Amino acid sequence: MKKLPPEIDDLVWTLAEDGNAIAQDQFRGRYPEYAEALDARITLVKGIKRAKAPAIESRPELPKFSPKANVRPMWTLTPGIAALLLVALGFASFTIVYFTMVATRPPAEALKKGPGQPVAVNFPPAGQTPISVPDKVPPRVQPPAPQPEDPAYLRPQSVSFKGANLALALKAIAAQGGLDITIAPGLPEETIDVSYSGVTTIEILQDLGEKYRFTPFDQGDGSVLVIPARDETEVAKKVPATSIPD
Amino acid sequence: MSTTGNEANGTDVQDSALIAAVPEKYRPSFDEDLVLVERFLAGDHGAFEQLYARYHDKVFAVSRGILLDAEEAADAVQEIFTLVLKNLHRFDRRSKFSTWLFRVAVNRSIQEARRSRHKYKHVELTEAVERVAPEPPETIDPKIHVALQKLTPNDRALLILFYWEELSLQEIADSLRCNVNAAKTRLYRARERFRMVYEGEID
Numbered sequence: 314m315k316k317l318p319p320e321i322d323d324l325v326w327t328l329a330e331d332g333n334a335i336a337q338d339q340f341r342g343r344y345p346e347y348a349e350a351l352d353a354r355i356t357l358v359k360g361i362k363r364a365k366a367p368a369i370e371s372r373p374e375l376p377k378f379s380p381k382a383n384v385r386p387m388w389t390l391t392p393g394i395a396a397l398l399l400v401a402l403g404f405a406s407f408t409i410v411y412f413t414m415v416a417t418r419p420p421a422e423a424l425k426k427g428p429g430q431p432v433a434v435n436f437p438p439a440g441q442t443p444i445s446v447p448d449k450v451p452p453r454v455q456p457p458a459p460q461p462e463d464p465a466y467l468r469p470q471s472v473s474f475k476g477a478n479l480a481l482a483l484k485a486i487a488a489q490g491g492l493d494i495t496i497a498p499g500l501p502e503e504t505i506d507v508s509y510s511g512v513t514t515i516e517i518l519q520d521l522g523e524k525y526r527f528t529p530f531d532q533g534d535g536s537v538l539v540i541p542a543r544d545e546t547e548v549a550k551k552v553p554a555t556s557i558p559d
Numbered sequence: 560m561s562t563t564g565n566e567a568n569g570t571d572v573q574d575s576a577l578i579a580a581v582p583e584k585y586r587p588s589f590d591e592d593l594v595l596v597e598r599f600l601a602g603d604h605g606a607f608e609q610l611y612a613r614y615h616d617k618v619f620a621v622s623r624g625i626l627l628d629a630e631e632a633a634d635a636v637q638e639i640f641t642l643v644l645k646n647l648h649r650f651d652r653r654s655k656f657s658t659w660l661f662r663v664a665v666n667r668s669i670q671e672a673r674r675s676r677h678k679y680k681h682v683e684l685t686e687a688v689e690r691v692a693p694e695p696p697e698t699i700d701p702k703i704h705v706a707l708q709k710l711t712p713n714d715r716a717l718l719i720l721f722y723w724e725e726l727s728l729q730e731i732a733d734s735l736r737c738n739v740n741a742a743k744t745r746l747y748r749a750r751e752r753f754r755m756v757y758e759g760e761i762d
Contacts, residue, residue: 326750357757358722360703365723368629369620376633378611380641385670480602495645498604538645 321347329354380497380540382530464535465491466514473508479525482507483518483539490514493536500527500541592656600648607647611640614657617724618664624719625668625712626675627704635671639664654733661724661734665716672712706757714749721746 317325321344328337328351337355341348470490474482480500487494492514503525509517518529518537526542592613598606618639623632642663650659707715720726720734732742755761 353758354754357754360700360757361707361718361722361753364700364703364707365620365624368623369616375612375615376637378608378640379637380644381638384638384641384645496604497644498608500604536645 317347317350321350325351325354329358377543378498379543380538382528382538382540465489466535468513469511470514470517471510472517475506476504477506479503479505479521483521486514486517486521487537490517491535494539495536496539497541499543500539501525590655593652596647596650596656607644610643610656614660615640617657618660620723621661621664621716621719622668622671624707624723625665625715626672627708627715628675631671631675632668635668638671639667642667658730658733661720661726661730662736665720665734669712669716672715702757706753709756709762710749710753713745714752717742717746717749718753721750 324340325347328340332355337351340351466487468490470486472486472489474485477485479502480496482505483496483500484494490513505521505525507521509520512520515529515531515537518539521527522529522539528540528542530538530540532538592610595606595610595613599610615636619632619636622635622639623629626632626635639660643660646663650656707718710718717731717735720731726734728739728742728746731746732739735742735745737745752761
């Protein structure tokens with residue numbers, strides 16, 4: 314098929330997508346040489362629109378939402394951008410080190426002397442030792458850098474609840490440990506009595522998980538995702554076996 | 560869960576009854592999705608299940624259109640809603656919830672499509688024959704299916720949002736985080752590439 318002039322091409326797309334039969338007929342009457350192109354375009358647009366129905370027929374019949382534990386974060390760097398950032402970081406650290414060395418280099422006169430030669434400051438009176446200044450100044454002893462403290466959720470905590478709602482208790486425990494908690498739907502409505510002392514927040518959540526049938530997934534970024542265990546008998550009742558995806 | 564779910568359903572029925580009682584022209588225009596989002600963020604987990612039920616099919620359609628494989632799409636849908644569950648507190652309400660959801664769905668499906676493409680590059684040929692070209696459902700025009708397969712995931716995403724979900728250019732732009740002119744240009748290019756592949760002008 315020969316290439317259409319741009320303005321005719323735009324018109325043909327518009328007519329095919331709009332689906333107005335009268336407008337299409339008028340176009341065919343006015344531009345009989347492009348009638349075939351219009352018909353081909355209408356077939357194309359109808360074809361792609363019709364492809365939706367059979368495509369979504371293959372969907373499972375509303376499966377129960379089962380959150381995934383290890384989902385990659387929403388926005389990830391593409392390898393190219395990551396490589397560029399790495400190169401930039403390397404260059405920046407090289408530049409900083411280079412300029413630091415230049416700034417701390419001893420003056421040229423000092424370099425001309427042999428290493429370790431004493432520089433006489435003054436002739437002392439007889440019987441006294443001459444004072445000498447070494448070329449190299451011993452490096453200053455830096456105070457040790459403060460070690461980063463463990464995050465709160467890795468430090469032992471003490472918590473105690475009596476007659477507390479499970480979800481609220483989990484949120485309170487997480488808040489005390491500085492954790493960001495997300496609870497997936499399906500957590501049982503339970504009232505709990507617990508008391509812990511000297512255990513980390515994650516350990517508390519794991520212990521509670523064993524008792525109340527949920528799994529806390531530590532996301533490693535100060536957040537934890539709580540996923541309740543699935544009640545297989547309930548799922549089997551609600552969802553027909555044929556609709557459960559693999 | 561059951562208690563929360565029942566309470567949530569009860570509230571929903573009550574809301575719907577109230578809305579239905581008001582003549583349409585006097586009904587305040589409010590975003591039901593936003594109400595559900597706020598309810599979820601306030602601790603009502605049933606609200607999230609309602610959002611899931613409401614948008615499952617649409618998200619599946621977008622994902623299915625980009626991935627071209629029902630099984631992978633079903634898997635991607637669960638990932639997408641997990642991401643939504645974890646990141647709903649970041650939804651800034653500047654756009655509609657559905658637009659934000661489509662953005663997550665499109666991005667994740669494109670990522671999956673790219674990963675699948677790399678994955679299939681390294682499979683044995685015999686295995687690849689079975690896996691690279693999922694069979695189209697019988698009622699899809701095979702020529703359309705083949706043409707869609709030959710496009711990039713990004714092009715497929717644009718065509719799916721426009722022709723299947725019938726989003727406006729503004730909505731497509733919001734979903735792809737670009738301006739309307741960029742969305743228009745990208746859509747028209749994708750459409751033209753699709754036509755050329757379909758009509759055999761390019762392979």
